[in-house]
Amino acid sequence: MTNAPTPSATWVGVPADHLFGIHNLPYGVFSTSADPTRRVGVRIGDLVLDAGAVAAVGRDAGLVGDGPDLATAWQTPSLNAFLALGRSAWGTARAWLTEILTDEVHRDGVSPHLHPLADVRLHLPVEVGDYVDFYASEDHASNVGKIFRPDNAALPPNWKHLPIGYHGRSGTVVVSGTDVVRPTGQRKGPNDPAPVFGPSIRLDIEAELGYVVGGATELGSRVSVDEASDHLFGVVILNDWSARDIQAWEYVPLGPFLGKSFATTISAWVTPLEALTGARVPLPGQEDPEVLPYLRGDAFGLEVHVEVALNGTVVSRPEHRVMYWSPAQMLAHLTVNGASLRDGDLFGSGTISGAEKDTRGSLLELTWNGTEPLTLDDGSTRGFLEDGDTVTMTAWAPGPDGTRIGLGEATGTITAAR
CATH class of the missing domain: 2.30.30.230 (Fumarylacetoacetase, N-terminal domain)
Incomplete structure (x- = not known):
């Protein structure tokens, strides 16, 4: 192989402003x-x-x-x-x-x-080995706390000390374009005398980035923050579909289970982390409290602009750069107990949300648990998803020389419960 020139154009004839130009190559x-x-x-x-x-x-x-x-x-x-x-x-x-x-x-x-x-x-671009979903947005975690635990502190006491996550179901990770069947399970409202069984009535989305992992490790070994780049291959858009009513009834004391495990959509294209060098930004700040030594190092953030559309209406534009925890820190924490990595492992950033309402990455936050419904371009309103609704997430990041790097799309349509 000869040394490749620094590319500014391709003989393929792709316009310089194309989201999937020569600087991307997903x-x-x-x-x-x-x-x-x-x-x-x-x-x-x-x-x-x-x-x-x-x-x-x-x-x-x-x-x-x-x-x-x-x-x-x-x-x-x-x-x-x-x-x-x-x-x-x-x-x-x-x-x-x-x-x-x-x-x-x-x-x-x-x-x-x-x-x-x-x-x-x-x-589906990878055969997913293990799937973990984190909870890395301070604004999202705070909003969820205010909604579900209004009489307690918005953030749990451990949130700024470690990247919180849960192990999901790798077998239900699906490629963009796959329909999502409305999940069925138990739900119980705070004023209901007993739980009922049936289709979820509070079906939600979560706009996230997913990180694809390579370079398997041995059981009992660790990956440090500075070593994380050797294992972080690339990035996908990820929609962690969530049944909020099923989740609310089941998640204490062990966390999400059936409310999350029915489907997770990822984009068909995996953008190499190397294509996002120009999108690296400092983290918002982790000085109060200072994180423990194993979470220090090259803990970069990423400037990625996400757009969420519901039936063609743009309902949110989350900004990934405000995320509190870095993907390198998440990977370091995931392995600090000796858990091994497998080629094709996938982990999600958690919902990307900011301080402004139009940057919230879930309907739970956008409609404040359904109490402030969204109005779509066709005049209809939504608190949560209805059968037939289509959600499409797209994203881009800054590339070299003023270019933009596209991250594909993650789209799915809700079909009726079976």
Whole structure:
């Protein structure tokens, strides 16, 4: 592999202001009607590069070098084999992809392996090993405390000492575009004499970022804050669908269970963390109280602008830069007890919410538990989700030279309980 130039344009013809330009290059898994085999693709503009096929051509021609066998890793139905190759291979792959998409000499060899985005089917990009969801927004945690515990302190006493999270259900993580069946379970209002059983009537969303992990570790080992970047592969948009009525009845004393485990939607594209270098920002501040030593280090935040639309009406624009806890701190805390990492592990940031009402990332907060319904563009109102509602989350982050990096979308439509 030759040294790739610093890219400013691509021969593919993608406009400089495209959210999926040469500075992005997110990974996904796709198939086509002509070839239903699931394999790894890389998005460039509105095209999808068959990464394994073009890497095989480069390998056979001796153009990829003696590094990792990217062709084999990419000709698999998930990103997991690629994640297992580790940070060095991720960097090598990105540099090579950048080179072949910017150097005109590669046009004839690469062009046959580009597919129009409209002609491909996108699949879940990773086989999720374990799924953990955190609670990293101080504004969200405070709002939830005020709603559910009005007679107590908004934040629990441990909240600023450690990143709080819960273990979710990896088997119900679904790709964007998958319908979400309204969950059924027990619920009991504060004034109800006894619980009832039936479909959730307070179905909610949570706008989050999800972090995809690679580089498996041994049981009993730890990953420090400074080592986290060796395992944080990339970022997805994540919607942690939540049945608030089921959750409220079940979550004491052990936390979320059936109110969360029925579905979690992620975007089909995984944006490499390396593409978000220009989006790194300092954390809001953790001096009072100062965090314990194992949570100190390169604990960066990310400037990511999220937009949430309900049936086409934009209802919120959460800002990720205000999150209290860093993804590096979350990963360090996740492993501090010796819990191992697996390739394809996924963890969520928790709901992204800010101080302003229009930056709240859940309907629970936007409607204050249904007491202040939203009015949509069609004149209808919502406290919580109704059957047939479609929620779409998109996001972008600043890139180099004034560009923007798109994070795909996470969309889902609610269908009736079964």
